[in-house]
Amino acid sequence: MRQRGTFLRHATLVGVSAIMLVPFYWVLKTAVTNENIYAYPPRLLPESPHLFNFVDVWYFIPFPRYLLNSLIVSALVVASNIVFNAMAGYALTKSFAGKRAILLLFLSCMLIPFQATIIPAYLITSKLGLLNSYLGLAFPLLSTIVCIFVFKAAFEAVPQSLVDAARIDGLSEWRVILRVLMPLSKAAIATNVVLAFIWSWNAFLWPLIITREPTMQTLPLGLARFLSYMEDTTGALYAFAVMVLAPSIFVFLMAQKEFIRGLTSGATKG
Amino acid sequence: MSMPHWATSRWVLAPLAIAGLVLAWNGYVALNDGGLVEGQVVDASGRPVPDATVILLERHFVMHNERQRTRTDSAGRFRFAGNANHSLQLEAEAAGLGRTERRVVRLWFRAQNMRLAEPLQLAGKLP
Numbered sequence: 001m002r003q004r005g006t007f008l009r010h011a012t013l014v015g016v017s018a019i020m021l022v023p024f025y026w027v028l029k030t031a032v033t034n035e036n037i038y039a040y041p042p043r044l045l046p047e048s049p050h051l052f053n054f055v056d057v058w059y060f061i062p063f064p065r066y067l068l069n070s071l072i073v074s075a076l077v078v079a080s081n082i083v084f085n086a087m088a089g090y091a092l093t094k095s096f097a098g099k100r101a102i103l104l105l106f107l108s109c110m111l112i113p114f115q116a117t118i119i120p121a122y123l124i125t126s127k128l129g130l131l132n133s134y135l136g137l138a139f140p141l142l143s144t145i146v147c148i149f150v151f152k153a154a155f156e157a158v159p160q161s162l163v164d165a166a167r168i169d170g171l172s173e174w175r176v177i178l179r180v181l182m183p184l185s186k187a188a189i190a191t192n193v194v195l196a197f198i199w200s201w202n203a204f205l206w207p208l209i210i211t212r213e214p215t216m217q218t219l220p221l222g223l224a225r226f227l228s229y230m231e232d233t234t235g236a237l238y239a240f241a242v243m244v245l246a247p248s249i250f251v252f253l254m255a256q257k258e259f260i261r262g263l264t265s266g267a268t269k270g
Numbered sequence: 271m272s273m274p275h276w277a278t279s280r281w282v283l284a285p286l287a288i289a290g291l292v293l294a295w296n297g298y299v300a301l302n303d304g305g306l307v308e309g310q311v312v313d314a315s316g317r318p319v320p321d322a323t324v325i326l327l328e329r330h331f332v333m334h335n336e337r338q339r340t341r342t343d344s345a346g347r348f349r350f351a352g353n354a355n356h357s358l359q360l361e362a363e364a365a366g367l368g369r370t371e372r373r374v375v376r377l378w379f380r381a382q383n384m385r386l387a388e389p390l391q392l393a394g395k396l397p
Contacts, residue, residue: 052357052376059356059380060331229331254280 027245031238053239060236061229063243065215066222069134070201071247073218076138077200081192084143089151089188090177106145114140115205122209132212141200147192154188155181190258197251201244219244299379307350307375309386311342311362313396318346322364324390326350327372329357334372346389356380360390367394 030037032049057063092103114121121140130136158181166180182189204220211217217225226240252259276282311322322342327334337355342348342362356377363369370390377384 050376055356055376055378233332250284254284 027238027241030234031242032235034233034235037234053233053235054243056233056236057226057240057243061222061226062214063222063240066217066219069137069216070218072134073137073207074197074200076134077141078193078196080138080142081144081147081196082189085147085151085192086177086182086185088143088148089155090173090181092148092152093155106148110145118205118209121206125210131210132216134216136210137203137207137216137218138200140206141196141203144196144199147195150188150191151185154185158184187258187261190255190261194252194255194259198248201248299382302383303379303381304383305351305353305381306383307353307358307360307386308384309348309360310389311346311348311364311370311392312389313367313392313394315395316391317396318342318344319362319364319367319392319396320344320346322346322348322362322367322392324348324350325361325363326353327359327361328353328355329359334359354381356382360386362390362392364392364394367392367396369393 026037029035029046029049031053032051033046034053035043035047092099125131125136125139128136128139130139162180162184163176166176171179202220203218204224207218207221208224211221214225223240223244227237307326309324311319311324313319320342324340324342325336326338326340328337337353338350340348340350348362356379358375358377359372360375361370361372370392373386373390375384375386
């Protein structure tokens, strides 16, 4: 009876997963064919699949350049998120005057959409002379509030006695974070890596505003440019979408276990 | 001697595997990017057609533009050098034998050396 229940549960989950994966399958199927996506009746299996659409994408636009730009910006964002968010998260585990006000400020800032702050963000970036630069592209995502809370929750889950023992051994605050808290917060680090990478990788509006030259554009901008050049080639367009998506999916799959542990830890503690 | 823990981490192994694949692919490309396009022109009965004109067209977004033309030798063979594109069309014509349909040639990378598996076939027959 129990086995039957497990089987039914798994069968349901497999079915739901298959339904959720249909759009991904459709994108992949269209990318390896030149089928018209509006054709009726739609084909379930690809006809004469090939990979030449990916070759077209690689050569018809400066794809390697966009890829490099996206990688540099995402690397900057991921590295800075881990450093800054860990520092902020550690500070928020301490008791100090005004902590409640800062927490409220952080939470209220999360309610404001990025589009509402984009003009001040642009003006600040401009004053700093970071327009049309990698640092400027990464600037608004260098630290994110959600990820600060993920680190805060992870650090609070570490027994205080461990931190106290480290202090008695003579470790400074910085070394407590680096040597004690960070190694015990791998799930939070993975969550930061995945979220920061995906947010930065998929960013469209900010790079659109602050880049001045095509050579500084990132992959989402390249996708829009490609669409304007080759609007009649659905296969190549979907191949581009697959090539843009692939690194995010790769990073997610790599950090999947820790990512989910990090999110659930953030949801139940702190 | 056991491997250090970090060396067996998937965060090291997976990027290394990808880097290895990229290097191997680039090595293969470097060895095969001479820009040679070779093939043969035959008539309707399969006999080689000498002195036929073969035209190579390059794709530019949605258009194909003529890039080179050459003539076949006594065995009906042709050879283009210096192709720098990855998406081509080939067409052949000969006096009295008509013109072939454009053959689409897709390459895996720019300037890939390639030889047509099937010859370009003209509609007419040699006398």
